[in-house]
Amino acid sequence: MRKTVTKEENAKKNTRKDIKKNTLIKQTEDGLKNWFFPRHCPVCDTVLGGNQLICPECKDIPRLVKAPRCVSCGKHLERQEQVRCRDCGGKVRNFEWGIALYEYASVHDSVHRFKNLGRVEYAEFYGEEIRRFLLPAIARMKGDALVPIPLHRSKLNSRGYNQATLLAKEISKGSGIPVREDILIRVKKTASQKKMDHSTRQNNMKKAFHMVQNDVKLKTIILVDDVFTTGNTIEAAAEVLRRGGVEKVYFIALAIGKGL
Ligand SMILES: [Zn+2]
Numbered sequence: 001m002r003k004t005v006t007k008e009e010n011a012k013k014n015t016r017k018d019i020k021k022n023t024l025i026k027q028t029e030d031g032l033k034n035w036f037f038p039r040h041c042p043v044c045d046t047v048l049g050g051n052q053l054i055c056p057e058c059k060d061i062p063r064l065v066k067a068p069r070c071v072s073c074g075k076h077l078e079r080q081e082q083v084r085c086r087d088c089g090g091k092v093r094n095f096e097w098g099i100a101l102y103e104y105a106s107v108h109d110s111v112h113r114f115k116n117l118g119r120v121e122y123a124e125f126y127g128e129e130i131r132r133f134l135l136p137a138i139a140r141m142k143g144d145a146l147v148p149i150p151l152h153r154s155k156l157n158s159r160g161y162n163q164a165t166l167l168a169k170e171i172s173k174g175s176g177i178p179v180r181e182d183i184l185i186r187v188k189k190t191a192s193q194k195k196m197d198h199s200t201r202q203n204n205m206k207k208a209f210h211m212v213q214n215d216v217k218l219k220t221i222i223l224v225d226d227v228f229t230t231g232n233t234i235e236a237a238a239e240v241l242r243r244g245g246v247e248k249v250y251f252i253a254l255a256i257g258k259g260l
Pocket residue numbers: 041042043044045046054055057058
């Protein structure tokens with residue numbers, strides 16, 4: 001009996017030693033990573049020190065989307081008695097509902113650098129904020145998988161990463177929901193939607209996505225994207241998933257803005 005206790009004690013001691021060693025290795029790795037690839041503030045883009053994810057002066061600049069919110073897309077509503085926003089009003093949506101973290105206007109430049117200029121490390125800060133504020137809503141979605149809005153292969157090759165995948169991985173860390181990139185592909189190169197009117201935008205997204213497989217029969221999918229404006233992208237992806245047999249589609253976006 002005595003021997004067993006000693007063994008257990010030894011094992012505990014070794015585990016403690018391992019934890020210490022691993023923590024030290026992790027700290028050294030983090031230090032080196034920060035030395036070679038310094039993290040930048042997602043708001044002002046200056047180099048951050050230590051384990052900072054944002055500088056203290058900038059932390060209140062990204063504005064959270066406040067209630068009242070549209071019951072479909074989660075966009076902030078001007079009046080309390082409104083139920084849906086102008087973009088969702090009178091429309092049958094293919095998704096159940098969705099939620100976004102920030103007002104797009106407050107993080108416009110940040111999202112641009114995250115998306116187009118290689119600031120992949122911003123995902124750490126965004127991820128922490130999404131986990132902090134949106135986890136209860138995400139839990140209510142009861143998703144079987146997080147599916148990032150895919151990029152066309154040529155765009156993925158030139159950019160090197162998909163910003164929606166980075167966000168989905170961060171959401172997965174807090175929720176435990178797996179990220180699936182093998183469900184949906186983008187088959188059409190879509191032109192930038194920024195300067196298009198509403199109907200051109202809708203046509204632009206038609207047949208943009210293709211559902212590859214659903215062999216494990218996922219019932220509920222949570223789409224993840226960086227920005228939601230009128231919702232045409234999420235709508236087109238949700239439609240394809242629903243046609244492919246997915247029962248419910250929700251979405252999470254980093255930022256949401258007014259439709260044009
Ligand atoms: Zn800053």
